[in-house]
Amino acid sequence: MNGHDTNGHSDYKISHFRQWLVDNGGYIHPQVYFKPVSSGFNVVAHRDIPADAKVVSCPFSLAITPDVARKALAAIFRVNMIAPALEGWTERQLMCSYIVMHHILDGHSAPRELAHRPYIDILPATDKLRTSLHFTPHELELFRGTNVYGATIDRQREWEQEWEMCRTRIAVSNSYLAHRFTWELYLTASTHLSSRAFPSTLLSENPTLLSTPGSYPILLPGVDSLNHARAQPVSWVVNTPQPASSSTADAEASISLVLHTATPAGAELCNNYGPKPNAELILGYGFTLPHNPDDTIVLKIGGLAPDTKWEVGRGARGAEPVWAAVKSAVHAQNRYDVGEDERATYSTEDELWATEVLVEMAEDLLGRLPPDSNVTHDEKAAVRPEVAQMLDHYIEGQRDILHSLMEFAKAKEQTVIERARAEGIEIVDDLVT
Template sequence: MAANDISADVTVVSIPFSLAVTPDGAKKALQETLKGFDDVTAGALDSFSERQLVCTYLCLHWIADRSRTVLRHGPYLDTLPSPERLMTPLHFTPNELEAFKGSNLYGATLDRRRDWEAEWAQCRDVVAAANPTWGEAFTWDRYLTTSTYLSSRAFPSTVLSSTPTLHTTPSSYPVFLPGIDALNHARAHPVSWVVSDRTSTSISTSASPEPSISLVIHTPTGAGSELLNNYGPKPNAEFILGYGFSLPNNPDDTIVLKIGGPSGASAPVPADVKFEVGRNARGAEPVWDAVLAAIGAQYGDEEEDSAMETETSVEDELCAADMLAEMAQNLYDRLPPFPPANVAELRGQVVDMLDHYLEGQRDILRSLVAFAQEKEARALQRAKEEGLDVVEEGEEEEEMEE
């Protein structure tokens, strides 16, 4: 909270780079803490992911002697929420998680738990090899807590570049910025990240000559009001899975789709390709192209003459439109009901997250069905203009009944 009125364009928090928790710094601390067992830890630490390095480093603050100088983020850990206050799906009760069954988020939660448990087991084995007592204390709950801190509080390392940005890159990695990460999210809240180096005079002072990262808020904040950050545009699926909160009527909501079909090098759509569609069918065109390509690969005939190719193209479009609409409708029908039958057993915050999430998913899928119907109407109009005789599905069913 702001103790006094704060005008616009003011730096509200700043920390030196040296205070950040980075994978490289975590690895060096682990090497020092586990010193004496280099034959066990050397190769293992090299194989750790950035999350494993940072989370193992943070966990050691709870199970090793904090007087070790390399374990220097204990005071920061003490300021973070206790495990009981974490609200991501991996902290849901079984009944709460079951309420999401049938959604992409339910499957993503199971995938995340499987992946994180495998990481934890690998880290625990390395710690236990160096110190069996520490290994016993290196519990799944502790690793889950630090992993949740990482998913909900870390920023991409791109914020530490000379031109700070929240956009990730293939080479970026998560970093903790103690103090800065205490600010909650407000969508579209105008903020700027500013990096100062030793030669900068805009923010650095004689008391902090080393490079620093600062957050500037561009709107006034009244005394007693909460200081807010902007985590960037994210869908509720990401907010719930990674942060443990959601936004009502989130304009940035999306659904992730995969297009089934033949696999292999010759497949029209690679099996690992995913498509993200937002509200008002934003991003649906690539999905349409993929469905159309899959239909063409399944029913196309390269030996058809040019006259037949035009007719087949229209037929492919009609078939693709029907397939896309059916896919979206099936996903819609699979979504869990709201409110769930066991709503009385769920915490209020979980009920809100479920409500906000399902509203976005249903709205997107309805818009995708409408998108497919529009494609179908255009294909029928094209067939009419080209004088092609196309029997619509409803008419075909009536003829069969007769």
């Protein structure tokens, strides 16, 4: 979610940020304003904004990158960039620590290397964040039995290990900074990164949101202020410097966000983060979409293929590889049970058993999901409304996917039975005769 601190300084902070962005070569459409809401702010049209309008742009020089962060931290800690204090830090550790230092080294004590204070100042405060790492223990417990629950535990453990490493390394150079380098600040910065970062591929000549093995996370002040709307038609446009002979020779490369639909006065302007399931939105952003078409569930097939995971979506999208894996595992087990040599083809019995395994797996996962009937009125009252809404949206999607997986398995079973009967094989109560 995007937002900022809605205290009495918010108007000043937003005004300061806009001026800072423009002074450094950025742009915000003159009819755009930042409207305070409970979660922070929304980017809203003051007057009608036509289709295909550039609403915001950020020069490459204002992007927060791992390299920018590393140079700043090296200066703050007074170490060489490849000194042990920074050696082995991940891109996230570098960028999150850079953000945290803006909070620790406030006011006149902040060195010039911390160049993004107007931007950091408008990022949402900790109490505005609603990712699953910001749930209360009771709220998180309501997600037990889901992918989100396990992913949240894993992410918190990973980020806490990163934070401990950073704090230990910082202490070698500056014990004062290490003492103030708290878990809460690191978690907040990590959440800003998870909810606002773009891949560095966005800064290429042909910008794309698709990450590559060589890409890295970047933050683009201003460009990341718009909230998400699924399937919103937008374009990313790279503006390159003019030739040296031009009067605008000093202009630098920038990235602009263009919205292809008109926005009436008073309406929110939205970006498109790409197709994301509610599990990812909860874990990294702190919101969900109702009946999200991009919802998925992550499946593991126990002892059949313990090291492999599959993602299945609504309408059993992506279920074919799961079916193939179950069928292969059942085939191997049947051969082992009867002592057969390698057999290349699947028998009717293999396939019928595989459909049963798939249905039982879906039923088991359905049974693990938190049922509404188990949530008492008092428990619901202890959950913040926005978290309760996320739970409802997420569980609806998980149930729909698992029901569609069961239908998928039953359709496979019917196909197997019809094919067997066409070959003269009689099926009686799923038994081959």
